[in-house]
Amino acid sequence: MLNRISLMILGGTLLLAAPVFAVEPTGLAIMQLVDTRDDGDDLIQKMQQRLIDRHGSVREREMASFRKDYGKDSKSITYFLAPSNVRDTALLTWDYDGVEKDDDQWLYLPALKKVRRISSSDRGDYFMGTDFTFEDIKQTPELEDYNWTLTGSESMQDQDVWVVEGVPKTEDLKKNLGYSKTRYYIRKDIHMFIRVVYWDRKGQELKHRLSDKISQIDGIWTVLHGTMTNIQSGHSTELIFTDQRYNTGLSDRMFSERMLKRGYRENE
């Protein structure tokens, strides 16, 4: 009885207090929503990379990738399918959360028939010769390295978005990341960013990122098509993702040197 009364009181208070809850969350809170968004425990998908230079000539690559989460860490293996001269080249990565421990990477070159461990890259280094850096390809940037500010809300691609700006906290971070400022446009309904603008260390606009095709697959919101354009060099990268399968229960053995050598099989 008492409980019911107190619940009613609480409910009434909540109703009264409702306008307070309508106040926009902070920039950091929004980025945390993005960070904790469900992206499945494991994922198999195919990826097509289209590297487009400033003359418009295109280089294409196709690969199949497998990813499995281990808490905040993750392991992934990527097999190259095309072009034919790099077919069966494969990359195994053990990705550790935080910046304290360097990632582990192994590479298999079929022409040499050897696996080589390769040194990890810096966060600001470009990823596989694309316009994405290693920092960019993470699901979210390291939140504690930036000061996040919500600068407003607007409508984009017929969706309501928050506009959140992230500025690296120190000069060293700016140097490591290669950015002096970033601006994310985040969909309020599904907590995914659909557009990002990056500024270089000189304070000039550097890159534009766009996720222009998003669908729900196995209940998980997934980017199907994205582009990153370096507006200074004119180089751009298009990523096309297909054949997603979430939470298939990938085995730990998948992410080993042996599998790296064995190569890709269609029905894993």
Place this chain on the structure above:
Amino acid sequence: MKKLFNWLLSHPKSVLLLLLLVTVLAISQMRHLHIETDLDAMLPKQSDAYINKQVLESRFGSADMVIIGIINNSKDGVYNTHSLALVKELTNWLELQPMFRTLALNDLLSLATIKDIRGSDAGLDVEKFMDDVPATAAEIDHLQQRMHQFAVYEDVIVSGDGKGTIIVVRPMRHKYAEIYDLLQAKVAELEARGGPERFLVSGRPVIEGVFGAYMPAEMKRMQPLLMGLLVLLLFLSFRTPRGVLLPMAVVLMAEIWTLGTMAALGAPMYTITTMLPILILAIGIADAVHFLSRERLLAHYQAYAHHRERLTEVMHELWKPMLMTSVTTGAGFLSMLASDLPPIRDFGMFAAIGIVYALLITMLLLPASLMLLPERPKHAERKPLFTGYVEWLGGAVLRHPKRIMAFFAALLVVAIFGLMKLDVNASLVEQFKPDDKLRQADETLNRHFAGTTSLDVMIDTGRENGLLEPQFLQHLAALQAEIEKSPSVGDTSSIAEFLQTMNQAMHGDDPAWRRVPASSDLAAQYLLLYSFSGAPDDFETFITGDYRHAHVRINMKTDATKEVAALLAQLKDKTEVWFPADKGYKVEWAGTGFTVYRLSQMIIEGQIASLATSILAIFLLCWWMFGRLLIAAIAMIPVSLAVTVNYGMMGNLGIPLDIATALTGAMALGIGVDFAIHYLHRYHEESSAGHSYEESVINTNRSVGHAILFNTFVVVGGFLVLLTAALYPQMKLGALIAATMVICYLATCYLFPVLLGLGKSKLKV
């Protein structure tokens, strides 16, 4: 004609007003003038050097890099914490400058950005040589050792003796002079801290930028100097304010009109065309001086009582020789249109236009002003300076014909001897004086490192993935080895070298594996592997994305065209064997070394064509004017002799034909022939009037000797002013034309009378 002159003299105020209006109009246009210093813009658009440079830039990105050297001559060289911290600081600063492009690794190479590729049995390490500045002796030793083992960057980024290191950075285009100023200021700031390091700034864009900025600045500085000289000479000659001011007004107006015309036509100021103002001042003054001398001589003899009649007579007497001299000088300059190079064509065309303007203004301004100015009865009594010499000359030449002939014969022999030694060589860096900061920086950098002049080979394999083939890569490596045999080459780099390093690293760093990948697939996989740690356009410098085109970059220690020509000749046979055209290969050259080589080749070929054109044109004009083939031939003698002596002198003094010196021939020809025309024209008048050979010589001397002498002083003096310039091309041009003009004067006033006296009946003109 007389009617026209009379009309001019009856409307002096309208004439002056008209001149003033045109001048104001020209001034209003002058703000549109723009300066073009880009070396590539000086090439004709259809030239292979121009086209290849565009292809190079679009296919592989710009190859023109700015170089900053840090030299430390103390025991450990740059391998100490202080110097390395400076490298890091400067690199970091450059990354933040909007004037530089720093997107990919190849945009900014320094000890603080380059990466070491090392292999072991288990893996492959790609990491920066210097992530943090090494603090301990052990760390520094380690860095030095790795640099030595990796070898690719030794002599390129760090000198072999460790005394110096360089930072190579890609500038944004067309701000080269500003970039130099910016870097000079930064470097001065670093040097002011008092460390043992010295800083040097060079690189092709900087050299071009500074060269381009020097030329107009020097011209601005020399203009008042030349004007001062003209004022002095005019005063010594005429000793009246009007004798000074009127000719000065004529040439300044002509200069303004010419610049105004250039601006209105949208013609850019090239480094060569910056010499136009000085040229117009020095040449344009002749007409005014001839006019005033003649007017004064007539006034002196009081041949015409009335002011106006006398002016009409002067105009009537002089319009023909003045037109002729202007036309012949103009023809000398217009012959430069035979050149393929826009700056030289512009130079010739606008010089000719300026000369026509000077003639027009002389014929309008002088009579109109003299009509308006009051008669000065006294000035006629003053004798011009050098009258004594001119009078003596008339007699002296008649007394010593043999000595004069002997002198000129000896001169000719020496000149022909020198002609045989004449050499072709051009270098942009050598246009700066040896003590110039930039030249010293460039020389120091060339001594310590691979070289600051780029030469580029582009090879089209004709098919996608063609450059991955082992045989092609082997030939590419062989080409590099062949090029590096040349002592003028410091270093070469290409994708082959890079793939060899990767191959070695992937085989446990065993030097035996330092060879090109054994299969096309392996090469592709190495490139993919490298891309894991590189920016998307890191490769752009060496290969295209479809793996069809390859680029070999050559660093030369000199930009002397002779060295480039020798290297090109040496490689031609080899490239034809390694990259045969019938198998679809195509080899093209580009880069600064090639541009300068082609540029000088075109200048020299163009000069031979324009020299021939101008000799022919001037000869035909003289023939038409004097009506006799023999006299036309005689008129050509002083200039031909002077030009021969000019090139002979260059051969004897070891001055090679280059961009500036090649111009002297046609210029000297056009200017020098004026002396002969004035002389012969007067001689013709005198002998037609029934005077004997001796009388005609003496009278001719008395009449035009003074004006020719003055003319010589002005042109010689004017071009000698160029000796004060900071750059060699202007100095060489100045000295050579001045010397040529002296020969021309001597040949006209000494040799002519002797030649005219040859033959039994003495030549009648």
